[in-house]
Amino acid sequence: MGVERIIEEMKNKNIAPPEKDRIQIFVACLGDAAQTQCLKILNDLQNAGIRARGAMGKSSMKSQLKTADKLGADFCVILGDVEMREKTAILRNMKIGEQENLPLDEVVKIVAEKYPPEKRDQYSLGE
Secondary structure, three states: HHHHHHHHHHHOOOOOHHHHHHOEEEEHHHHHHHHHHHHHHHHHHHHHHOOOEEEEOOOOOOHHHHHHOOOOOEEEEEEEHHHHOEEEEEEEEEEOOOOOEEEEHHHHHHHHHOHHHHHHHOOOOOO
């Protein structure tokens, strides 16, 4: 199928092209255990169609939050040594600055609920 036909089909089905450069969720982490969990959360969010990015370097939390803000993230999931010990994550609303603690095993589910299917990237291989 040619690109023109794909675009026409997307228009017919009211499918908006993905907003590649704008992310919805940024995952910030400090510490080795948090980095491992960060990769899992990023993978799960992206598989759910959420545009998510994360910081995998050794940057400070302040620097990572600045990056999240610069990228226009709606929310930031924050993971550190304390969160790993307590099996929690912090979800920070980047627009208003409010934060809430979430159970680590429910982060992806709770974040995904904030984005209805029409706000997610939807790809189907083989169609």
